[in-house]
Amino acid sequence: xxxxxDVKNLRVTFxxxxxxxxxxxGVSFTLGKERLGIVGESGxxxxxxxxxxxxxIRPPGRVEADKMELHGRDLLSMSEKEMQGVRGQKISMVMQxxxxxxxxxxxxxxxxxxxxxxxxxxxxxAAWAKAIEMxxxxxxxxxERVMRSYPHExxxxxxxxxMIAMMLVTEPEILIADEPTSAxxxxxxxxxxxxxxxxxxxxxxxxxxxxxxxxxxxxxxxxVLIMYAGRVVEVCEADKLDQxxxxxxxxxxxxxPDIRHPKDRLEVLKRDETWRIAESVSGRT
Amino acid sequence: xxxxxxxxxxLREWLMTDTPTSRRHAKFAALYSGWLTLKSNxxxxxxxxxxxxxxxxxxxxxxxxxxxxLVQSLGDRLQPPxxxxxxxxxxxxxxxxxxxxIYGSRITLYIVALVALIAPxxxxxxxxxxxxxxxxxxxxxxxxxxxxxxxxxxVLALAFVAALGPGIENAVLAISLTAWPPYARIxxxxxxxxxxxxxxxxxxxxxxxxxxxxxxxxxxxCISSLIVRVTLDMAGVILAAAGLGFLGLGAQPPSPxxxxxxxxxxxxxxxxxxxxTMPGLAIFTVxxxxxxxxxxxxxxxxxxxxxxx
Amino acid sequence: MSHIHIENLNVxxxxxxxxxxxxxxxxxxxxxGASFGLVGESGxxxxxxxxxxMGLAPTxxxxxxxxxxxxxxxxxxxxxxxxxxxxxDPYASLHPRHSVDQVLGETLSLHGxxxxxxxxxxxxxxxxxxxxxxxxxxxQLSGGQRQRVAIARALAPEPSVILLDEPTSAxxxxxxxxxxxxLSDLREEHKLTYLMVSHNxxxxxxxxxxxxxxxxxxxxxxxxxxxxxxxxxxxxxxKHLLDSSFGYNPDAAQSA
Numbered sequence: 001x002x003x004x005x006d007v008k009n010l011r012v013t014f015x016x017x018x019x020x021x022x023x024x025x026g027v028s029f030t031l032g033k034e035r036l037g038i039v040g041e042s043g044x045x046x047x048x049x050x051x052x053x054x055x056x057i058r059p060p061g062r063v064e065a066d067k068m069e070l071h072g073r074d075l076l077s078m079s080e081k082e083m084q085g086v087r088g089q090k091i092s093m094v095m096q097x098x099x100x101x102x103x104x105x106x107x108x109x110x111x112x113x114x115x116x117x118x119x120x121x122x123x124x125x126a127a128w129a130k131a132i133e134m135x136x137x138x139x140x141x142x143x144e145r146v147m148r149s150y151p152h153e154x155x156x157x158x159x160x161x162x163m164i165a166m167m168l169v170t171e172p173e174i175l176i177a178d179e180p181t182s183a184x185x186x187x188x189x190x191x192x193x194x195x196x197x198x199x200x201x202x203x204x205x206x207x208x209x210x211x212x213x214x215x216x217x218x219x220x221x222x223x224v225l226i227m228y229a230g231r232v233v234e235v236c237e238a239d240k241l242d243q244x245x246x247x248x249x250x251x252x253x254x255x256x257p258d259i260r261h262p263k264d265r266l267e268v269l270k271r272d273e274t275w276r277i278a279e280s281v282s283g284r285t
Numbered sequence: 286x287x288x289x290x291x292x293x294x295x296l297r298e299w300l301m302t303d304t305p306t307s308r309r310h311a312k313f314a315a316l317y318s319g320w321l322t323l324k325s326n327x328x329x330x331x332x333x334x335x336x337x338x339x340x341x342x343x344x345x346x347x348x349x350x351x352x353x354x355l356v357q358s359l360g361d362r363l364q365p366p367x368x369x370x371x372x373x374x375x376x377x378x379x380x381x382x383x384x385x386x387i388y389g390s391r392i393t394l395y396i397v398a399l400v401a402l403i404a405p406x407x408x409x410x411x412x413x414x415x416x417x418x419x420x421x422x423x424x425x426x427x428x429x430x431x432x433x434x435x436x437x438x439x440v441l442a443l444a445f446v447a448a449l450g451p452g453i454e455n456a457v458l459a460i461s462l463t464a465w466p467p468y469a470r471i472x473x474x475x476x477x478x479x480x481x482x483x484x485x486x487x488x489x490x491x492x493x494x495x496x497x498x499x500x501x502x503x504x505x506x507c508i509s510s511l512i513v514r515v516t517l518d519m520a521g522v523i524l525a526a527a528g529l530g531f532l533g534l535g536a537q538p539p540s541p542x543x544x545x546x547x548x549x550x551x552x553x554x555x556x557x558x559x560x561x562t563m564p565g566l567a568i569f570t571v572x573x574x575x576x577x578x579x580x581x582x583x584x585x586x587x588x589x590x591x592x593x594x
Numbered sequence: 595m596s597h598i599h600i601e602n603l604n605v606x607x608x609x610x611x612x613x614x615x616x617x618x619x620x621x622x623x624x625x626x627g628a629s630f631g632l633v634g635e636s637g638x639x640x641x642x643x644x645x646x647x648m649g650l651a652p653t654x655x656x657x658x659x660x661x662x663x664x665x666x667x668x669x670x671x672x673x674x675x676x677x678x679x680x681x682x683d684p685y686a687s688l689h690p691r692h693s694v695d696q697v698l699g700e701t702l703s704l705h706g707x708x709x710x711x712x713x714x715x716x717x718x719x720x721x722x723x724x725x726x727x728x729x730x731x732x733x734q735l736s737g738g739q740r741q742r743v744a745i746a747r748a749l750a751p752e753p754s755v756i757l758l759d760e761p762t763s764a765x766x767x768x769x770x771x772x773x774x775x776x777l778s779d780l781r782e783e784h785k786l787t788y789l790m791v792s793h794n795x796x797x798x799x800x801x802x803x804x805x806x807x808x809x810x811x812x813x814x815x816x817x818x819x820x821x822x823x824x825x826x827x828x829x830x831x832x833k834h835l836l837d838s839s840f841g842y843n844p845d846a847a848q849s850a
Contacts, residue, residue: 017321018301041766042737185635186793186838193842212766219841255771257800259822259839265778266771266800305729311693315731483687486650487747491704492674501700505691 008067029283037221092167098159109147157188329581335574350384385541408468416476456535509586516579520572598624603656631798631805684740738769
């Protein structure tokens with residue numbers, strides 16, 4: 001059974017003045033109709049992994065892999081034109097801050113309809129109807145008014161829901177969510193996550209959830225990849241996270257303050273050079 | 286590796302370090318890093334090269350010029366380029382164009398240096414004080430800026446000439462007085478942004494007064510945009526001086542100012558194109574050089590590019 | 595005699611029809627040597643209270659008393675020797691063109707200290723940065739390192755009160771642990787009083803003895819940390835914050 005996404009030994013490299021910098025080093029995983037979480041701190045390469053899948057890394061950055069296939073189709077050898085048929089249509093991405101990912105000078109209607117019409121060639125009326133349908137799917141109560149508004153008139157939570165609507169309007173198979181709730185207030189987070197939860201389940205999509213928040217990812221996803229210095233150091237089932245074995249994962253878990261289990265001092269992660277050098281753990285099933 | 290190789294290696298390491306050991310070390314490392322960025326932009330390096338050449342030529346003018354720029358030789362009028370002894374030809378009074386251009390570079394540099402000093406400094410002062418203080422001081426200073434901005438350069442130059450007599454210094458003054466307002470605006474815009482930063486709030490919380498905040502915290506951040514603007518402006522300044530010279534308001538004959546040379550050669554442009562074209566090419570080249578350098582400097586100095594060094 | 599006494603504090607921006615009330619009738623006390631939290635979401639007014647105390651808010655009414663200082667429109671010079679603040683964003687709180695040495699040196703000289711070199715070395719030591727960091731510029735420092743410099747700057751005048759505005763929100767989890775430990779150690783060593791703002795309940799529960807919960811500019815509840823640990827909130831908003839702090843709960847989502 002071909003997985004939705006099959007990645008083997010993904011590497012992302014950037015040339016710098018001090019030599020070559022490897023942002024992602026040998027990441028491997030498969031994605032089925034499941035929720036995969038990728039957790040790491042800044043500099044771990046988690047966002048780069050998401051961008052590399054969509055081939056959003058511009059030269060002089062280089063993306064290389066032994067295999068990077070969507071439903072058996074090789075993503076690496078696709079031309080830019082073919083990739084445009086993949087981005088937004090087969091694989092969509094929701095990013096952190098709707099302030100920066102929504103076009104400030106276009107109405108919401110224009111933005112959603114543009115995407116829909118670009119990928120499906122539909123007419124204006126059909127696109128409008130589809131846009132309204134999507135806005136209702138993300139629990140926006142007054143879709144007509146929102147359609148006519150501009151992004152700056154929306155709150156953070158609404159902006160992110162609009163972003164999700166935009167990214168799912170073409171019914172993609174995979175959604176990559178890169179810190180989708182980090183810029184939102186805690187109460188709005190729950191709402192946005194439940195919308196992602198519902199939509200992913202209803203449409204049978206695969207989800208890659210990239211975040212720095214271990215607690216969040218473990219409560220939301222099925223499987224978790226923990227990344228450090230461009231490598232995957234551990235893979236585990238989300239509900240078995242507290243039984244994780246790698247010292248980095250245990251260190252991350254230990255350094256979180258916990259309301260119910262008070263500690264005098266938080267555990268300080270002692271970084272080990274060997275984590276950086278060790279082989280990437282495969283997340284392939 | 287030879288000894289000199291090893292020395293070069295450690296000097297480079299010293300400059301590229303990210304743990305500087307003293308204030309001087311940190312400053313040098315920062316400068317070196319900026320230099321490397323500039324070096325990677327070949328257009329900017331071309332611009333820099335041309336400008337260095339200009340400085341060299343101006344400095345060594347007496348050594349380089351084949352003839353006296355002021356000596357007339359009416360028998361040799363309007364000789365084309367390539368004539369014996371006159372690489373770029375002669376003008377209407379038989380003076381060697383190459384020598385006049387070489388000496389003219391001094392005048393160009395003089396103008397450029399004066400304006401580059403006066404205009405941005407005045408602009409910085411006015412702009413930062415206006416931006417930081419706000420209120421009616423801001424309003425007054427900005428209205429004064431608007432008034433100066435409204436003056437066309439030539440009109441102001443004419444006024445100066447009428448009042449003080451023609452000459453290069455008065456032309457430079459006229460140009461500077463119309464050149465400073467954009468710098469004030471840039472400085473003010475930067476100040477308004479910077480004023481609300483956390484690091485300004487933090488230094489206020491240490492009891493710092495406005496003077497210290499403006500001079501030590503705001504000026505260093507404005508200077509980058511001003512430097513870039515100066516280099517990009519220089520092209521316009523040279524052309525303005527040339528224009529004034531063309532009108533007879535700047536350098537006076539027989540001074541070999543490039544603009545004045547074009548004016549003299551205007552009458553002969555159809556049959557003796559070189560008299561006006563040669564100084565024109567010089568102005569073009571120097572203006573282009575400033576533009577290229579300015580572009581390159583912007584990449585190096587742009588404060589928006591926060592994470593670079 | 596509490597060290598920080600806030601009574602009926604109102605902070606607003608703008609006038610008349612444009613007036614926005616950022617803080618409404620806030621009242622709380624912080625005893626000397628204690629650590630008090632202000633928890634809430636964005637727009638709750640928590641950071642505004644800190645800015646009002648530091649004199650960075652233009653229009654306010656009510657009583658603000660810190661130690662012996664009963665505060666009015668302006669802050670007396672020695673106020674800043676006693677009360678300092680650490681800002682949220684480590685990437686914005688250090689001047690991009692000043693090295694660590696300049697930042698600390700300027701602070702020390704503004705407060706009238708003479709033996710600046712020694713003090714800089716000691717401050718860098720206190721916050722866990724060695725002398726190697728002394729001449730670096732902010733862009734050569736990581737987020738955690740910048741925050742340590744900001745803490746060193748706050749410690750320089752030898753204050754007794756430090757206001758902390760979300761000091762670890764912009765930091766990675768492992769770095770957060772280091773910085774929080776550092777803050778705890780410094781508080782014990784220098785007998786400091788902390789007023790800490792955060793949106794993260796777990797951080798507040800770890801660092802503070804008591805906390806006020808804010809919503810829309812008002813304090814809805816003041817809890818001790820024991821109450822928080824016992825998951826015993828009085829106000830529904832507090833309960834909502836507590837529930838959300840444990841990650842995603844699909845059942846809670848249904849009721850949201």
